Amino acid sequence: MFISPRPSSLVAKRDVTGLLSRLITADGLDCMVLAGLIEFLRQGGQITDLRSFDRLMEKQKAKFRFPPFGTDTTLGAGNIVGLLKIYRPWEGKAMPFSALVVGE
Secondary structure (H helix, E strand, O other), rough: OOOOHHHHHHOOOHHHHHHHHHHHHHHHHHHHHHHHHHHHHHHHOOOOOOOHHHHHHHOOOHHHHHHOOOOOOOOHHHHHHHHHHHHHHOOOOOOEEEEEEEEO
């Protein structure tokens, strides 16, 4: 499995491209995936039943685009699953901001 380098490592190497890619991905998490999850829950969806995501979010999915990810990128249940995989290891404990955004 590919694990992206930590931002502190990217800064130390002066890897501007890598750092920007990491920050854009973190921003996309906020703008597209997290916002889409909140809307899915507002529409009556449940985290335990992501199979209903496409049905409930059919008309709303186009709202949750993030231009740096490309024009054809739309929000899907797979994005939500990825987000949940980030949170699950913390088992209900407060997740440090740095662990979510910069992976430290």
